[in-house]
Amino acid sequence: MEDLCAKFVSQKLSKVRWRPAPATALQPPELFATGSWDNEENKISIWSVGAVESVCPNGEYQGEPQLLCDIRHYGDVMDMQFLDQERIVAASSTGSITIFRHHQNNQTLSVSQKWERAHCHVDSDTSACGGASCTGVICKNPEIVTVGEDGRINLFRADHKQAVRTIDNADSSTLHAVTLLRTTEILTVNSIGQLKIWDFRQQRNEPSQIFSLTGDRVPLHCVDRHPNQQHIVATGGQDGMLSIWDVRQGSMPVSLLNAHDAEMWEVHFHPSNPDHLFTCSEDGSLWHWDTSVEVSEKTSFLHQGGRSTFLSHSAVNQPNVNQSVVSAWLSNDPTKDRMEITNVIPNPTLSVNSVDVLGPCLVCGTDAEAIYVKRQLFA
Incomplete structure (x- = not known):
């Protein structure tokens, strides 16, 4: 069974995101958005993967993603998140943040809100504002948090023209990404290997x-933060290593895992099945990490397109923790410290810049100007 579909789109893709499913939805996701970079004209685009009927009885996916609409985006799309069913927040290399609205009645996109120069380098002598990329964005409607190359953190509300709060010198180095820990807490990662929690x-x-x-x-x-256990965080960086952290204790990662041969660009826990995690890299690979079944129960560890690994634990241990409720990502039992890893893309080429998962579906975007869609992750 091969349900991986490739669609060539004539633009390098920096970000892909599934439209969030309504709380009552039982069907797999059907729409996703892409953002491009390093093109003469960058775009935000909305795509449809078609109905479930597109999957034949043998599980093979018929058809390919169809472009519904697109709109110009000024600068490279550095990050992108859905704010709700209709609105998408895009972070630009120009330092601006834009909210685009998807009009489903006539399949068009329009700009509904824009914050210019939300991130910039200020010249101390002239007070002039020079360009600085907005590198990361995280949303929980109506709030939007952005981080940037300038070390600044902004808190916006979708219905406000100005930032609700700005931390100008939050970091002396570049902030590369941000995630929401709790309602009032965020976690940032930077260019010198640090994680910081902000309340x-x-x-x-x-x-x-x-x-x-x-x-x-x-x-x-x-x-990315574990969707159910908010103290568990996964990070990736320039050396391609996957690090798992427990922010309740210690100041170092609980686990370091050999992952990619080049920079890791994104890491995502599956939002409803967090024993599964996905990472993508400059080396052209997209790994599916599966901790849901003990190694002894697996039929084949070194199957085609897969690999095995051991977790390398730091000195951080977990005293007085009931092991029965400890996530597999924090396990300290060396006999279980393995997981199955599968490469989702069979023939890696250029960088895989972005991946997103929702329900049984995966989508990724690459520098090879291709979108890959997998409709049956757990088949």
């Missing part, structure tokens, strides 16, 4: 906690 309830412009990789200050490019 918006506090008025002081300093992080409440700082974590860091030991040894070399390897830049971290991506971060």
Whole structure:
């Protein structure tokens, strides 16, 4: 069974995101958005993968993603998130943040809100504002948090013209990504290998906690939080390593896993099945990490397109923790410290820049100007 569909789109894709499913939805997702980069004219585009009927009885996916509409985006799309069913927030290399609205009645996109120069380098002598990329965005409607090359953190509300709060010198290095830990807490990763937790309830412009990789200050490019256990965080960076952190204790990662041969660009826990995690890389690979079944129960560990790995634990242990409720990502039992890893893309070529998963479906975007869609992740 081969249900991986490739669609060539004549533009390098930096970001892909599934439209969130309504709370009552039982069907797999049908729409996703892409953002491009390094093209003469960059775009935000909306695609349809078609109805479930597109999958034949033998499981083979028929058809390919169809472009519904697109709109010009000024600068490279550095990050992108759906704010709700109709609105998409895009972060630009120009430092601006734009909310685009998808009009489903006539399949068009329009700009509904824009914050110019939300991120910029200010010249101390002239006070002139020079360009700085907005590198990361995270949304929880109506709030939007952005981070940038300028080390700034912004908190916006979709219905406000100005930032609700700005932390101008949050970091002296580039902030590469941000995720939401709790309602009022965010976590950022930077270019010197640090994680920082920020609590918006506090008025002081300093992080409440700082974590860091030991040894070399390897830049971290991506971060995601476990959807059910908010203390578990995954990060990836320039060395291609996957790091798992428990932010309740210690200041170093719980686990370091050999992952990619080049920069890791994104990491995502599956939102409803977090024993599964996905990472993509400059080396052209997209790994599916599966901790849901113990190794002894697996039929084949080194199957075609797959690989095995061992977790390398740091000195951070978990005293007095009931192991029965500990996530597989934090397991300290060395006999279980393995997982199955499968490469989703059979013939890696150029960089896989972005991946997103929702329900049984996966989508990724590449520098090879191709979208890949997999409709049956767990088949």
